[in-house]
Amino acid sequence: MINKFNKNVKGVVIEGITLVSALIIIAIVIIMLTVIIIGGKDQLSWEFLTSFPTDGMTKGGIFPAIYGTVFLVIIMSIAAVPFGTITAIYLTEYAKEESIIAKTIRFAVRTLAVIPSIIYGLFGLGFFIKFVGTKVDSIFYGGALTWGQPNLLWASLTMSLLTLPVVIVSVEEALKTVPQELRAGSLALGATKWQTIWKIVLPGSISGIMTGTILAVSRGAGEVAPILFTGAAYYIATLPGVGDQFMVLGYHIYVLTTQSANVDQTLPIQFGTTCVLLLLTFILNLTAVILRYRIRKKKTN
């Protein structure tokens, strides 16, 4: 009897400890959200979001940072989503499951996913800027330094490499939810493989492609390490083009908090910017999470 009681107590205690751990994590998340939102919500105004910073970053808004983030993310998506989707199509539709090629590509994708983001920055610098950029300069600009330096284009392409694995994994998951019988049915009607993919499989995986894109966008908006030295700038007077350096939300937060001359005065702006970035990524991730659960539900049906 006592043994049983002890066992039960043990059980309750253990279950309790694990529950508490889970609750602690939830609490941390809630605290972070609350502190940042409360600290920054007063800053959030239409003016804040649409005007340039003034007075050495102590007043004004963060519009150029928002603009830069949006453009970075757009160019990044144009590069990453098609390539990621096509790679996923190859893995599920063309490659034999156990083939060496498929295994190598999958290993490569998983490796890409765990490489520290700063390495992508180094690659962006060493490859895009110093290799491709300078080659372009020597061919088209007679050696004048135009493309061989940090700018929005290179930073976006660097970021697209970082988010490629995310897209590939999401799209693959969605492609796999299309039942094999539909492919068989299409082929049995005399459709070719590509017709089957284009007309049956891809339309059935749109939600997965969307999820992948949203997750990629969320990461691209928040990662700073890859753009530290491939194009991000603290202050630009005008809105950037592809060949210019640019402001981004994440980088702005970093510099404001660590290097601004007057930390007290910029504090509200810091909180405001962080709040904007957090809300942005939060909403994007929430959408992706919901989409993904709907995909998984469809699979089990």
Place this chain on the structure above:
Amino acid sequence: MFISSLIDQRKSNNSTMTREPSKENIVGKSTVENREQVHIDITHKKFRFSDYLAEKVIKGVAFLSITIIVLIFFFVFREAFPIFSSSKEVTATTGKIVQEAQETYGAVTDQPVKEEPQETYGAVTDSSQAQEQYGVQTNDTSITSDPSDTYTVSAGSGFDDNQSAINTLLTKDWVPVSEKPRYGILALIIGTFKITLISMLFAAPLAILAAIYTAMFANKKMKEIIKPTIELLAGFPSVVIGFFALMVMATFLQEIFHYETRLNSFVGGIAMGIAAIPIIFTITEDALTAVPKSYFEASLAIGASKWQTAFFVILPAATPGIFAAILLGIGRVFGETMIALMATGNAAMMDLNPFNSVRTLAATIGAEMAEVVFGDTHYNVLFLIGSLLFIFTFILNAIAEFYVKGKLMKRIQGK
């Protein structure tokens, strides 16, 4: 024989009746009453351009991921490589003078140059001795020891050649921007390990226990709260976590623990741990739910309770996966840059006190790369650090994959 003659006959029929299959097919009205029998030519493989093109493009693009990895390897190492080819010339005048000094004052060459923690030759005893002995030349060296000058470094000034860079690599002084640059990454490595350790001590128990709860004890509703929360945490940009650590956590923790330096490896470690929780949680939870249900049912059937089953049957079976989770968590923290830049104090100190600042490898790259001259030794060393990070995380990932997969497969197959 019979067949082949039939085939020949059919072939000649086909050649006179060959029409576009696409049009043939739909001309016939398929009512049961009147239906045109139309012959589709199946004897010649039709070349379908869009299919061919699609296949080629898709295959080509898929190889892109492998290509990218190879390229990253190549280009990151390429920029680090010059370190190992000591081909840089020592050209500045200061260099020459020192060399002359070495020639004439024989005894002096043997005198070891004291490694000073500061960037300038400000230390009194050594340089005064040096000053006495180097005579005229001393004036030159003292001029160059002017603090404002020590920040201009270009290839070939003073001792800045790759040979000395390699020599100084395994020392503890990271002083890349000075007249006598030293690239001691030891302190950085120790700092990185220190912060990784602290972050794992914080994150691993929390994440693993929470995953155990979610996989074994939680009901559906709790699962639907916990799992999305973790996914949302995974979506927090690390700069936001760094901000939170810098602005809120640092002060808060300082109130509690009363340590001196506000930004130190403790604060940074916890912040990094927060960033690592989602990955450890997710992989652990996957590992636990991947244990075959039969294990669970068999244990319960013997009369074990839920928690006994959880700890003595399922957990051991999932150990390889948990091991992998921790490895990947380590990998995540090892290369984390923004939190390190914002919350660790960024001083390259090498001791065991968690309440002192540290500087990590990744933060060093992040902080200094933007200011560095292209092609400079400093530039190359930073790339070298990047290469180290890359290799380290690559190996961690490879271990997590192959070892874990191997062990997991063996266990479930009962070897």
Place this chain on the structure above:
Amino acid sequence: MIVDKIYTENMFLYYSGKMALNNISIKIPEKKVTAFIGPSGCGKSTFLRSLNRMNDLIDGVKIEGNVIIDSVNIYDKNIDVVNLRKKVGMVFQKSNPFAKSIWENVAYGPKINGLNDRKKLNEIVENALKNAAIWDEVKDRLGDSAMGLSGGQQQRLCIARTLAVNPEIVLMDEPASALDPLSTSKIEELIVQLKENYTIVIVTHNMQQAARISDNTAFFYLGELIEYDRTKKIFTNPDKKQTEDYITGRFG
């Protein structure tokens, strides 16, 4: 004259080295219903799938021998498999309509062949649905999703979809096994009607069904063709003892 539409000669099939079909030689006449019967796993579905080369989709499948349709060996290396499947259609055991509208499902085949004329497509869709005996039930809701139909209706829709491509042979892999008796009898009626214009080969594990609707029956067991003859003979006076044992229910 009875024309051999399909004719196999010493055909063997291997799944990754393991033999699944052993020396099948059979002559299937055109515009008749031929049934394949036999216990589960005996190879009848595998053989059926060989006739439109759907087995190509499985890794490690090897075919030996001749499979000849309309005097053409369909495993010849010059064969255009895509066109073959337009000529030899297939209806699957579990109905697999696309997640599109009823109209889109039926029009899929003609459309991928390049037909875009709306009027012609409408005509084809209507005819196919009529031939599949489902027109009256769906004619007012062609734009509705095909997933909203009942099981029996979905299967008839799949038949309509196959007919829309105007094949000469229709292969059916246990088309009614997942359906209720009413839908099953509707499909059986349909098959008997269709044989006027199409060569039908049907795999079924329901012997009574085979006896009801087929002209010829082939009995498969463990990858071998045990007996093949007119249906009446197989079910009343089979030659082989194994056949008799199977149809009298001694094993199955």
